[in-house]
Amino acid sequence: MSNAEKRSDTELLLGARTSSEPFGVFYERHFPSVLAFFRRRVAGPEEAFDLTAETFAGALASVSRFEPGPEPPRAWLFAIARHKFSEALRSSRIQDDARRALAMQPIQLDDEAIDILETTARAAAVELLETLAPEQRDAINAHHVDDRGYAEIAAELRCSESVIRKRVSRGLAALHTQLRNEGA
């Protein structure tokens, strides 16, 4: 792990004022969750990628004005993401102002690239699931991912159906809170 990778988000953003490397680390750290944020909201991976690219370009353009505050830098990044998303909804198109202002090239997405994006976005969602208590995660996986009924899961785990329902319900509530915190 490089020195930059050990640094906090705040240190990275402050370091990005004078060097490009910290912003690269910040990007790698948050790309999956920003992509997943957009992927949950738009129809295709191409649109999610464009919005993600525009978000990071906007963040880079604003990095000189970033000031550490009580909110974590991740909240700052997701505020930009939310802004880009509402801009896209308002104008019915994904803006590219930030990328153009930075003279960034358009990136063509082939099938392989789209697969990578979809895997990355899914991985971010799975990562989010991993943050739940094991019994809640297993219950959500069994019911929502494997599409199994409450009764069947309850029988396997030798507990009542209402317990499984509660685990799923509490797990979803916890996920909802996390998503809201990241700007959902």
Place this chain on the structure above:
Amino acid sequence: MSDPVSHLKQELLAAAERQQGDTVLASKSRRRWLERSRPVSGRRRRLVVMLAAFALATAVTTAGWAIVREVVLDEGFRSLPPVGATPSAPESGELVIQYRDLDHAGSGWGWVYADGRLITASGAPQAVSASRPAGFDVPEAANRWSSGLLEQRLTPEGVELLRSEIVSTGLFEHHEPAGRLDIHNVIQVRIDDRLVRVNANFPKRLRERLTNPASWLPASAWANRRIRAYVPSRYEIWYRAQPQTLERSRILSLLPETAADMLRAKDAVIAHGDIGTPGFPPHPVTGYHSVLTTKEARAVTQAFDDAGLPGGGTGYSFEIPGTSVDPAPPEKGPVRNVVTVGFTPYLPHGETVCLACG
């Protein structure tokens, strides 16, 4: 490249390096302005002006464009042309070809006129960085990041050869009406007396030929192949106040008197826009645009410099004393309202070009 995550990272890192390079260049330019703005005695000022005029006169008579470029480079290529630099003639021209390209080799713009003028500009390749300065190999470049606007002269045969080369790519089988080059990878060409455009990735051969026409156009295609700086006859001046927008008369009242008088006498076009911080409601901002001759633009910048306004070259920005506005985000607290003034060169067909905009 099929890994878009890495590709985007490379783009961002290159942009970050360019951004930091611009900051360095801006600080250098500002330092120059500060050095220039130190109080000097009348006698010393006269001496400096006399020496500058002498140097320029010598340059124009002995080495022509090369020294003019050096003078411009010294001031930063976004500056106004030096006193004595002859504007490109004629002042207006009929556009035959216009393109804006952007790829891994950098960005490129080109304008070809019926009178034979070939005006080009190129920007640093994406891979160029402070640690890899050799990537931008344009001997006439203003600096490592931009060539600035350069001019050569084609014969009518040269104009037609270039036009035919573009049309023969087949790109124009499906075209649309011409417009401003507000997006990348656009090419416009005159076909049957009508300017039409396509938005497409340039074929490799075309890109190579547009980047270096001297490598394939015959000698008979050139009226003057030597590259010199394009010197505009006119500039657009734009000014606005932000984050709190102000009426034109109020902004003008804040400018040095001679500059304000000159701008009051000009028609102004009003442009409405938004500024703001991502995640917060945008502030509406009204800007004002007027057309100035290069001489008038120089007089305005001279008035700004004499008054000690921060900035220089083609951009000035100063805080309005005693103001306090609260832009988002709220935790940043109140700031002073700021007036920004900029100058953008006109091309012969009557459009302005912002090379810094990519």
